[in-house]
Amino acid sequence: MSSAFAHLTARPIAPTDAAGLSALLNAIEAVDVFGEYYSEEDAAEQINAPLLDLGRGTVGLFDGDLMVGYSSAAHQPRAEGVHRVTLSGGVHPDHRRRGLGTGLLAAGIACARTLHALHHPALPLAVAVRNNARNAGALACYRAAGMTLSGSSSHLRRPLDAGVADVPVPEGHTVEAYAAGNDADFHLTSDEAFLESRGGVPMPPERWRELLGWQAFRPDLSFLLREDGSGAAAGMVLVFSWDADTEATGVRDAQILRIGTRPGHRGRGVASALLGHALRAAQDAGFDRVSLDVDAEELPRAHGLFERAGFTVARTEVVHTLEFTGRAQHPTG
CATH class of the missing domain: 3.40.630.30 (Gcn5-related N-acetyltransferase (GNAT))
Known part of the structure; x- marks a missing residue:
């Protein structure tokens, strides 16, 4: 310098x-x-x-x-x-x-x-x-x-003071909350859902452990959607919440860090069901808002999903x- x-x-x-x-x-x-x-x-x-x-x-x-x-x-x-x-x-x-x-x-x-x-x-x-x-x-x-x-x-936000619509779970599927027993399924589903954006490189186990080791991780608001017949995981959503944000703003924000569907399970309403389930769970837990970040190249494809769920753009990062x-x-x- x-x-x-x-x-x-x-x-x-x-x-x-x-x-x-x-x-x-x-x-x-x-x-x-x-x-x-x-x-x-x-x-x-x-x-x-x-x-x-x-x-x-x-x-x-x-x-x-x-x-x-x-x-x-x-x-x-x-x-x-x-x-x-x-x-x-x-x-x-x-x-x-x-x-x-x-x-x-x-x-x-x-x-x-x-x-x-x-x-x-x-x-x-x-x-x-x-x-x-x-x-x-x-x-x-x-x-x-x-x-x-x-x-x-784009950083998207959805206030929870209005009603949250019930989104049906696709027939033949079951929603599970995060637990130690399905951690491997969460990791695998996350990797397969985001391989395109990560250049085809899975998240290393140590990075996954680090991510879920954060104090802000909310396992009770994080869900996996599983096929009943095959037992295969179809999609997942990971939610975090930072106490420092709440203390500074007075707003309890549940931030979706990851929501994704495995390639072979797309087009069946998996992401819509997971998003709706997470919104309802956050509202029931007393949160004021749900937020998430979406890359520009993914936004056109995902715009309908988040718009239907009531999300709007709060800010843009480059x-x-x-x-x-x-x-x-x-x-x-």
Whole structure:
């Protein structure tokens, strides 16, 4: 980074930084509006994610003891065709317009290249970052770094103060709540439903365990639809809810992180039944709203499903990507 910021300290994020990271993320949320708030416990889960390489993949920027910026690069343990490394990061609103974002983005890209050289050097590398479409400063920073717009997603919401229509379960199917005994079916169904969007790479077991290990996971609102005759799982929905969001907004939001149907079971009303079941369960549990994110390329296909269920678009996020071709060089030292 520029010598103009010599009074700041840059170092890898450590497990002891959870309080500082949650304070930084909440300060960023107040201005950039992602709809996400963090408790210290939430930040600790992010920092202690098993697949996050703190030493090689993160940078925290500190003014004394205050964390004023960060960058984090998440690599894929398994990749086919292209290795996609996802960056996240931000700068405290009180420290913006000083070039810190530019420096942190450059540091994140450097981390991505290091991780790529360690894990998938024979594949092309794509470094991606997502942000609110209204964050003009961040988007200008991405463009200046040579990143190009590569996708977008819509955040959909459905209030539960109105009635929730009953959606029939397809004949010959049964709905099951998540339990340890059907965890493997949830994982398999999730993988098969999303293989297209994940480049044909299943979610590693350690990443699945990490995801369902979050405190926000709501097994009582997460359901599997199973064929009665064959016993095969047809579709699944995973729901999460963050206490920090509720505390900050006063709104109890049940967020659908995944809803999908296995390819051989599509066109039978599986997703509609699961969505309706999740809405009803969330309403019965006292939630005020249900939300989910849908990628732009999936939205036209899924628009009717969510529109019929009463969802509307609350905000849009965009993805910018920087692509590298050729063989990576292994880092030395």
